[in-house]
Amino acid sequence: MAESIIKEIQAKSVLVKSKLPDTDYVINPYTGCAFGCSYCYASFMGRFVGKRVEDWGNYVFAKVNLGEVLDKELEKIKDKTKSILLSSVTDPYQGIESKYRLTRTALELLLKHKWQGTVGILTKSPLVTRDIDLFKKFPNVTVGVTVTSTDDAVGRFLERAAPPASLRIKALKTLHEAGIPTYAFVGPLLPHFAATPEKLKEIFDALKAAGVSEIYMEHLNLSPYIKKRLTQNLKGADEQIMKKFYSSQSKSYRAQLDAVIMDLLKHYNFHLRLGGVLYHKNII
Numbered sequence: 001m002a003e004s005i006i007k008e009i010q011a012k013s014v015l016v017k018s019k020l021p022d023t024d025y026v027i028n029p030y031t032g033c034a035f036g037c038s039y040c041y042a043s044f045m046g047r048f049v050g051k052r053v054e055d056w057g058n059y060v061f062a063k064v065n066l067g068e069v070l071d072k073e074l075e076k077i078k079d080k081t082k083s084i085l086l087s088s089v090t091d092p093y094q095g096i097e098s099k100y101r102l103t104r105t106a107l108e109l110l111l112k113h114k115w116q117g118t119v120g121i122l123t124k125s126p127l128v129t130r131d132i133d134l135f136k137k138f139p140n141v142t143v144g145v146t147v148t149s150t151d152d153a154v155g156r157f158l159e160r161a162a163p164p165a166s167l168r169i170k171a172l173k174t175l176h177e178a179g180i181p182t183y184a185f186v187g188p189l190l191p192h193f194a195a196t197p198e199k200l201k202e203i204f205d206a207l208k209a210a211g212v213s214e215i216y217m218e219h220l221n222l223s224p225y226i227k228k229r230l231t232q233n234l235k236g237a238d239e240q241i242m243k244k245f246y247s248s249q250s251k252s253y254r255a256q257l258d259a260v261i262m263d264l265l266k267h268y269n270f271h272l273r274l275g276g277v278l279y280h281k282n283i284i
């Protein structure tokens with residue numbers, strides 16, 4: 001993949017009310033995501049910056065005035081007990097965060113405004129461990145790392161520019177050892193898991209060893225715009241792989257996989273957040 005185009009932009013707002021089930025606000029310091037995962041549901045965000053779904057992964061717009069805007073927004077909010085997620089449609093610790101430090105700025109401002117509600121982080125990047133010093137200062141923080149496979153080669157195939165799964169699991173361990181509450185986001189569930197539960201078991205084993213006990217899980221969402229981009233990105237891949245992706249969309253497939261998951265959850269004594277495996281159908 002070509003290197004992503006980086007552009008600096010001025011945001012009108014940064015703190016946005018959320019429609020997600022367990023968070024009141026979201027902060028997305030960037031528009032676009034250089035990790036460019038082939039299954040990413042956030043590819044629709046391009047419509048706000050004049051980009052096509054197919055362009056996802058090839059651009060990142062940094063909201064360079066985030067500090068100024070967020071400071072004012074937090075000043076106005078009286079109830080500081082609401083929950084906030086960084087981030088819902090970008091990765092807050094993708095490569096350019098090392099340069100722009102916008103996620104770190106957002107965390108510093110939340111501390112400045114004495115935020116009491118849960119601050120949730122979700123990333124695929126080990127750069128998240130850079131901010132352990134800040135996480136330690138929050139009364140309620142929870143740091144999540146997405147893990148879709150323990151096989152770095154699978155990651156390279158579907159999450160071409162994201163850090164390898166092995167480094168993500170290591171990051172979870174580092175956070176846990178630093179006393180930060182962690183969770184794993186296991187999703188989207190890849191289509192070979194129902195037939196090969198041992199692959200899922202490998203993920204659970206690795207998460208357990210990293211000190212994780214809380215997880216979210218999500219079925220693959222192949223809404224038409226996601227399917228289009230995935231098909232384009234996997235052009236030339238084994239036809240059987242594509243068939244597996246498409247057949248994972250049936251209700252009976254999900255029921256089969258859910259049964260495998262419920263057994264594993266019991267065995268590993270993991271707490272499944274939101275009470276079930278998530279499934280978002282045709283969100284756009």
Ligand code: SF4
Binds near residue numbers: 089090124162
């Ligand atoms: S890391 Fe997350 S936001 Fe970025 S492309 Fe992958 S799924 Fe999308």
